[in-house]
Structures are given as C-alpha cells and as structure tokens.
Amino acid sequence: MAQAAITFEHVSKQFNQCGYAAVDDVSFTVEQGEFVTILGSSGCGKTTLLKMVNRLYQPDAGKILLFGKDVAKTDAVQLRRSIGYVIQQIGLFPHMTIEENIATVPQLLHWEKATISKRVTELLDLVGLPAQEFRNRYPAQLSGGQQQRVGLARALAAQPKIMLMDEPFGAIDAITRMGLQDELLALQKELNKTILFVTHDINEAFRLGNRVMIMNQGRICQFDTQKNILENPADAFTKALIDSAKAQQRFWEDFT
Amino acid sequence: MADLWMQIHAYFSQNTTEYLAYLWQHVSISLLSLAVSCLIGIPLGYLCTRNRLLNRCITGIFQVLRIIPSLAILILLIPVMGTGVAPSITALVLLSVPPILMNTTVGFAGVPAFMNETACALGMTESQQFWRVQVPLALPKILTGMKIAMVEIIASATLAAKIGAGGLGSLILTGIGLFRTDLLLIGGVSVSLLAILSGLMFQLLSRWLFPYQPAKNK
Ligand SMILES: Nc1ncnc2c1ncn2[C@@H]1O[C@H](COP(=O)(O)OP(=O)(O)OP(=O)(O)O)[C@@H](O)[C@H]1O
Ligand SMILES: [Mg+2]
Numbered sequence: 001m002a003q004a005a006i007t008f009e010h011v012s013k014q015f016n017q018c019g020y021a022a023v024d025d026v027s028f029t030v031e032q033g034e035f036v037t038i039l040g041s042s043g044c045g046k047t048t049l050l051k052m053v054n055r056l057y058q059p060d061a062g063k064i065l066l067f068g069k070d071v072a073k074t075d076a077v078q079l080r081r082s083i084g085y086v087i088q089q090i091g092l093f094p095h096m097t098i099e100e101n102i103a104t105v106p107q108l109l110h111w112e113k114a115t116i117s118k119r120v121t122e123l124l125d126l127v128g129l130p131a132q133e134f135r136n137r138y139p140a141q142l143s144g145g146q147q148q149r150v151g152l153a154r155a156l157a158a159q160p161k162i163m164l165m166d167e168p169f170g171a172i173d174a175i176t177r178m179g180l181q182d183e184l185l186a187l188q189k190e191l192n193k194t195i196l197f198v199t200h201d202i203n204e205a206f207r208l209g210n211r212v213m214i215m216n217q218g219r220i221c222q223f224d225t226q227k228n229i230l231e232n233p234a235d236a237f238t239k240a241l242i243d244s245a246k247a248q249q250r251f252w253e254d255f256t
Numbered sequence: 257m258a259d260l261w262m263q264i265h266a267y268f269s270q271n272t273t274e275y276l277a278y279l280w281q282h283v284s285i286s287l288l289s290l291a292v293s294c295l296i297g298i299p300l301g302y303l304c305t306r307n308r309l310l311n312r313c314i315t316g317i318f319q320v321l322r323i324i325p326s327l328a329i330l331i332l333l334i335p336v337m338g339t340g341v342a343p344s345i346t347a348l349v350l351l352s353v354p355p356i357l358m359n360t361t362v363g364f365a366g367v368p369a370f371m372n373e374t375a376c377a378l379g380m381t382e383s384q385q386f387w388r389v390q391v392p393l394a395l396p397k398i399l400t401g402m403k404i405a406m407v408e409i410i411a412s413a414t415l416a417a418k419i420g421a422g423g424l425g426s427l428i429l430t431g432i433g434l435f436r437t438d439l440l441l442i443g444g445v446s447v448s449l450l451a452i453l454s455g456l457m458f459q460l461l462s463r464w465l466f467p468y469q470p471a472k473n474k
Contacts, residue, residue: 051377056377077379077380077381079379080376080377080378081378085377085378087370087377089370091374093374093389095392095393104378105378108379108380108384139468140468154378
C-alpha cells in the first residue's frame, strides 16, 4: 500500500466571530499520488480545510500529518515552500513580471539563475502561454484566465509533492478549462503528485478526482470514488447534489 | 512694461551669483526638509498600520498641526529656536510630515489581505513578506505623499526667508520692502517653476519605478 500523504485526525477549526465550526471534527486519509477533489457549496469550509494543511490556519483541535509527520511540529516556512498552493483569489504579485511571479519559490530556495529561467520557460509552455510573449509582462496585462494559469505555474515551480488548489480554474472558459483539466490530469499521473483540489463544480470534481470529498457545513458528507457516491449517496445533501447534476444533464438531452 | 523687462534683465545680468545662491539655498533647505520628513513620516506611517492607538494619537496630532498656518509655526518657533536655517527646517518638517505619514499608512493598509496571505503561503518569512511584497505595493502611495510634501515645502520655504534662512523668499521680501516689482516677479515665478518642476520629476520617477501600474494612477 502506498504511504499516506495527508492524514487529518479529528481536525476542527472555529473562527472567533462565528457561532459554528468552519471545519468540524474532520478525519480522512489521502494516499500518495491521489487526486482528491473537494466539492461543496459556498462557505462549507473547503478553503479553511486547505489552509490548515500549509498552516495558514491553526486547527483548534486534532492533528494533520503529511507523510507521517505532524505539520504542527515542522518549520512553517519550509513546509509552505514544499507545498504548491493555488489561492482562490489568484494572488499574483502585481509589481512582479510573470517570470518573477513564477520564480518566487525557486528564488526563496536559492536555485541558480539559469535553472530558474529554464524552469520558467518550461512551466509557461506547460500551462499554454508562449514564454517569449508572456514572461516579461505584468499580471495586469493578462486576462483573468491567463492569470490563473500563471498562478498554477507558480504553484508547480519548485516541484512540490503536494498541491493545494483552491478553485484554480474558476475564471477560465469551458474549452480552455477542459484543456487545462486534461493537462493537470496528465501532469499528476506523470509526476505522481498528491493533489487536494477544491471546486464548486460537480462535473469538474467528478472528472478530475480519483476520489471525491463532499463537504457540507464543515463536515465531510462522503469521501469515496465517483462510482460509489453515485450508487450509494451517503446523505440527503449528497443526493441533492447528484440530482442537480443529473437534472442539468437532462436539460442538455432535451435539446437533442 | 518694457521697463519691467529691462529691470529683470538687468537683475539677471548683474546679480547672477546672488540669484543662484538664493536658488541653491531654497533647493537645499527643501531637500533637507523632505529627507527629514521621510525619515520621520515613513516609519511612523508604517507603525500606524500596526497599532491602532498610535494611529489615533498621531493622526490627531498632525491634523491639529495642519490647521496652524505655516507662517504661525515659523514665528512661534523663533522664541524656541531663534532664527536661521534650523527653525525653518523644523517648521517645514512639521508641515510636510502629515502628507507623507498619511499616504504611507494608506499605502500599507491598502495591501490586500490575500496578497499577504499569498506571500506567506509561498513560504516567505515575515521580513521577506515585508520587503518583497508589502513595501513595493505601498511604495506608489508613499511616493505620492512625498510629491505632495515636496511641493508644499518648496512653496512654504519662501516664508523661511522671514526668519533668516535665505532662499528665493529673500528676493520677494526685498521686493516688498523696496517696492521692486521686478524682484517680486523673479522670486515668485522662480518658486512656482521650482514647485511645478519638482512635481513633474516625481511623476516621471513613479512612471519609471512602477511600469506595472495602470495608466490612471500615473
Ligand atoms: N478568516 C476568517 N475569519 C472568520 N471567519 C472565516 C474566515 N475564513 C472563513 N471564515 C468562515 O468560515 C466558514 C468557511 O469558510 P471557507 O472560506 O472555508 O468556505 P469555502 O468552502 O471555501 O467557501 P467558498 O466556496 O465560497 O470559497 C464560512 O462561514 C466563513 O464565513
Ligand atoms: Mg473558498
């Protein structure tokens, strides 16, 4: 059996101002090389869950292990440099060129200049932005979708084993999105990355994941393969989610 | 009118060194004041974003200072510091710290929370977050503050002549004393040109320093 890459043990997180827990007694295990998509409606705690992995948030209770090591006992800065993170708001640095943005983590890790430059070219190719044209531009000179791709490239730069992706394809049109999903799938197979991928979109969640985690109000409703979820939805929320996707499917079929 | 031109011409041909000396005094007092204001205003402005109480105190103090006319500050300083360059610079600094300080605070406060969080998430240490992200993002606003301060300083430094600091204000004072329109004109126009020029230079500087900014902020 593969080694567990990410383990949550009874993790809870409550923000001071809230009367309820944003993440409520969550336990699960993700094996190395798994692509897990996290699906749930707005405000259910997806981002909070993700941010506890790289210690942007401190859990109030429970333990998070990465490759068997308790994250609370590792050096936070080193930990974050070793984890790829795509933030929901894209978060490119406006005062840095695309090249400098992508080079952020390699620079923090003191890679050599030539190596960094080569890596930037490689990554821009990978996310489908011609390096010649884009490397010296500033984020403001890119479309929202192009910015998201740069955000993805930046997260991949230092070859992290674990990737945390918070709605990375939100601002990308359907066709480009499909292309990027394919790229990401291929990439993940090839590099054996462990990915936690947050999304609102049930189609995206079911298309990308090895397993899908369905969240509602800070709890995990179901964490299983697509097949099992479809065959045995664990609760009413999961069932409603699937029904809505099926209704959408029928909507398209009505046209043909 | 032709007379006036003749007089101005005569002044420049006979008193070139005097004029240049005034100009140099004016510029050096202004630059020195700006430098001191930055040394005080920028760190204080940053601290204000970290500490709410400090923010309230300092904003209060400088808001009051702003209401007092610069001439009054100058004259009030005479019994404390005497006359000359030092009290002039003190007055100019008091006058120009507020715009620098407030713009610095606005600049740092304007860095979006998710920007800081991104910097942190990528594995920057606290000081790396500060120097690589917060400072560059606050800098355009800080520079705006410096520009406002510089223009104010150059205009107000004219009054500094009143307490013996020299500068282009001396020309104007002499002009008033002797009913010499030519001197008034030379002094007044020189100060105006200097103020406009300094504003322009800051504009160019920010365009050069921040090529990534959308055109509307330039
Ligand atoms: N920094 C914070 N301070 C206080 N409350 C917060 C904070 N971040 C999130 N919350 C609250 O915690 C809950 C979960 O938020 P979270 O951002 O994890 O949701 P999400 O599932 O990512 O939603 P979305 O899909 O809209 O991004 C929400 O009720 C939110 O209001
Ligand atoms: Mg979120």
